[in-house]
Amino acid sequence: MIAATHPVSPEEVMALADGELSGAEASSVAAYIAECAECASLAAQLSATSATFAKWTVSEAPARLEEAVRSAADQNAHGRKPGRPAHNASLSIRNWKLWAIGGSGALAGVLILVAFEVSMRYYDDHAVTHHQIAASVQQDSGAENSALPAPPPAAAPARESFADVVGQSDKKVAPAQGLAMPDLAAPSSRAQKSEALEARSTAPPPRIAEPIAPMIAHSVSLTVQVRDRTASRTTLEALLTRHRGYAAQLTVNTAEGSQRSLQGSLRVPDADLAAAIAEMRALGRVETETQSGEEVTQQHADLVARLQNSREAERRLRELLSQHTGRIEDVLQVEEEISRVRGEIEQMEADQKVLEHRVDFATIDLQLTEEYRERLGGQSASVPMQIRNALVAGLRHGASTLLGMLLFLEEALPTALIWLAILAVPGLLLWRRYRRIRAKI
């Protein structure tokens, strides 16, 4: 029979049987059912189904449930939070699957870390090899273009060569080149090196270039945060006096409402550099430290050679002037030439002194910043200005935060997309499996 032919729906018949219809509606539906045999049959069938279904009985709650709940109620009555029932065996430590999955995860993590470390080492080695190749190429070309020997490429060969030349194999030799911490015991023999260079420049050029000790101008940049800037300055001055150093430049900032700081360019004897730096580090907490060494051997040798040539030229010009007579124009021209050469010699002597001073005295760019202490009162800026400044600072920080997020997204997005592509298929399969099981339970 077509449902539409009945004035009441099957759901209404069922609702009447369930007592879910109100008085008037219930009376009307009941009256119709009394007349319609089909609807009465439907109501009877529904009731029979419910009766059959009601045969599904289950046991009573076990007695231990009552004990457990009573115990929880007692805890609750005494103000203690009742605990949750014990978890089932799936989370037990005896569950070997949990251990297996956890162990596999840990192993995978370790493998990823090891792979990352290995790849980074490979990358570093690769980079070092490239640097070495580039350095050797540069060195080869330098040796070809210059009459003087190129600086040794590494510390070990330099030590050996220098020992052979000077005959002081027990002496320490400075590292060859680069940013390594200088060995500060050896380079003090700058005078010997200078003499050797001068002797070398006057002597006939050897057929095989002999390596000489490198001249390195060391410079250190150090930023230290100190608790008390005044006390640190006193200590710093004592330190300079003790090491026979001096301050080439010193700037002190004591502005109100900001960190008090001291910034200076200090010069200390190269031999005392390590000790001086160690004492400066002890002034407070080191924030940044940079060390560098500039190889000036070739520059110095060139300067010495040119100086020697100029002196020789000056000597010959003077001899020419004293031994030969001629026209007054020629004499004036020679004197003018002597004056020019003399000027060059003085300039080169000054350059040589500066260069040697840079080698003899290392440069330390030191910045001492005091821990900032906020003080009550004494606000220099007016309230509106502070509000404006805070607003500007807030906008600046907001903009930098947005920019940082954008940059992070730009940086992380490709990697995230790769991982997404890798994990999408297994994730989708797991999700489908989960949905399938979830529908069954």
Next chain:
Amino acid sequence: MDETVPAGRITTGDTIPVNEATPEATWQSEPRESDEELMVAFAAGKTDAFTTLFTRYKNPLFGFFRRRVADAAQAEELTQETFIAVLRSAPRYQPSALFRTFLYAIALRILHAHRRKAAFRATFLGERPVDLEPANHSDPVVELIMRDAVGRLDRIDREVLLLREFEKLSYAEIAELLKLPLNTVRSRLFRARTALHDLLGAPAPSRTSNAPATEVRA
């Protein structure tokens, strides 16, 4: 049947066979405090009130879980967890809601969480769900047949049917618990009963529903 219907919600038109009488059924003839009054009293500090509520609802609630979870131990654990949740949430109980609705709402939430965890463990840890375990004092054949028939129903249809047939909730209460429109509850219940009738081997009613079951999920 070991359960009783605690709060008198069975109407005169209910033709579903009433469960067997239990000791708790004698309450029906004695003047007694309502569930809501007991819950308010418990929230005010009367622990005896909770004991009474527990006595009234321990078997219905255990039956609620026992019919939905195959493992008896898990059903017991979930029952315990539900009562503990009632203990914890007593200070927040508002008497405007029926205690029975309040209790089964908690039970349904705990049941869903349990099913979610079980599905997760089955998906990712490869655990097999606990095999069907016939309850004591019940016919194992009947239980297996019922579980099998109920398991074939749509999940929401099944829940509507169980809440109506065994928890004796009204259509309005079921709609509130499952967050479904009242008409949807009615049509789904009819569909579930018809399907159950077919599954249990009896001929289907000749009249079929003309109301489409609207798929509204919470």
